[in-house]
Amino acid sequence: MLVTNTNAVRAAYPRELQHIMSIAEAQRTRDWLSAWPMLSRAPTPLWPLPDMAQSLGVAGVFVKDESKRSALGSFKALGAPAALVRLVLRAHPAWEPKAVLQGAYAEALRGWVVVSATDGNHGRALAAAARDAGVRCVIVLHKHVSAERESAIAGFGAEVVRIEGNYDASVAHAAALAREHGWQVVSDTSYAGYEDIPRDVMQGYGTLVDEVLAQHARPFTHVILQGGVGGLAAGVASYMWERFGARRPTLVVAEPRQADCLLQSALGGRAANATGTVDSVMAGLACGETSPLAWRFLQPSIDVFMTIEDDDAIDAMRRLARGSVRDVPIESGESGAAGLAALRVLALSQAHRAHRTQIGLAADANVLLINTEGATAPSVYRELAGLDAEEVLRLQRLHGERLGANP
Known part of the structure; x- marks a missing residue:
């Protein structure tokens, strides 16, 4: 399903939104995170896929590969750590931001406890950041989160709490634990009375746009973003809107058909809930409730909201994994491949021919596409992509060597 957003505007970035998220704060966050040993020192790759572009009838397709961001394997390494640093600084404004994740204040933070719900990647990033800062971390997982992802989170010293229900139930449980014990929720979704930390998480995602615009001189005409609760899309859209104003790219958000909370928000004109079962193979996007704070940015900036099928995402994973003569193989998880899945549906489906023309x-x-995650659950990746992640990385190295020998 596809909805053209009649509330999207072409104008300067509103001052009231700039007071919440801005390029200046994204760049400040990038500077703070630069000292965290868990993150790659270099920007993540921006891969051109010329064969894919040719097959889809467009000039260029580029993938920002967040699987390379850190050993955590996803873009979430930019969000939860940024929020944790800002949380600490609100209590201790005189502390050095870069030193927080280096453990310089671990003794003073010994009594702190942070808690969050997760589908996997956010919790893993928060657990790693909390470990390095010296903060106790509790992560709430719902029943659909894989044992592999639980093990990865626990590996960073977090205490794991399992519940029945879906992601939204785990968000409610984390909030209840925080109220009961006096802990601090570090969530990537907002709700009534809780906006500061989700804003900080979203602001961290602006880091990747800061990199992209330094890596690619020509403007992008279209950016396709993953949905979920809306945090990534809001973080990227706000940066693009502030940077380019009325000349911003056409912005498209894609989410699973059965987790269509953002599309339903577009239809209703307010932050809404999904109408489906919220059990997609795209685990990181299987969210039933739109973040109200994210929606404040998405409603006036996203041009198109669309849903995709699980099979579309799986096919995109396989195409990225295998690459082609000119396209580098890319390790992309179920949610990471959603952007390419949406682009292929837009470009190749007869049902969307008019929409393709309409959005130019x-x-x-x-x-521009964002590969939001790699093989963060290796056995799931192997089953869906048909290749081990190690084999994809081997093919990626061979592709680089071949191009290096034949520029």
């Missing part, structure tokens, strides 16, 4: 996805289009 023409022969001169340059499209």
Whole structure:
């Protein structure tokens, strides 16, 4: 399903939104995180996929590969750690931001406890950041989170609490634990009375846009973003809107058909809930409730909201994993491949021919996609992609060596 957002505007970035998220704060966050040993010192790759672009009838397709961000394997390494640093600084404004995740204040933070719900990647990033800062961490997992992802979170010293229900139930449980014990929730979704930390998480995601614009001189005409609760989309859209104003790229948000909370928000004109079962193979996007704070940014900036099928995401994973003569193989998890899945549906489906024309996805289009995660659950990746992650990385190295020998 696809909905054209009639509330999207082409204008300067509103001052009231700039007071919440801004390029300046994204760049400040990037500077703070630069000292965290868990993150790659270099920007993540921006891979061109010329064969894919040719097959889809556009000028360029580019993938920002967040699987390379850190050993954590996803873009979430930019969100939860940024929020934790800002949380600490609100209590201790004189402390050095870069030193927080280096453990410089671990003794003073010994009594702190942070808690969060997660589908996997956010919790893993928060657990790693809390460990390095010297903060106790409790992570709430719902029944659909894989044992592999639980093990990865526990490996960073977090205490894991399992519950029945879905992601939204785990969010409610984490909030209840925080109220009962006096802990601090570090969530990537907002709710009534809780906006500061989700804003800090979203602000951290602006780091990757800061990198992209330094890596690619030509403007992108289209950016396709994953849905979920809306945090990534809001973080990227706000940066693009402030940077380019009325000339911002066409922004598309894609989410699983059965977890369509953002599309339903577009239809209703307010933050809404999903109408489906919220049990997609795209685990990181299987969210039933839109973040109200994220929606404040998405409603006036996203041009198109669309849903995709699980099979579309799986097919995109496989195409990315295998690469082609000119396209580098990319390790992309179920949620990471959602952007390419949406682009292929837009470009190739007869049902969307009119929509493709309407949004200007023409022969001169340059499209940015974000691979939000790698094989964060290796056995799931192997089953869906048909290759081990190690094999994909081997093919990626061979592709680089071949191009290096034949520029």
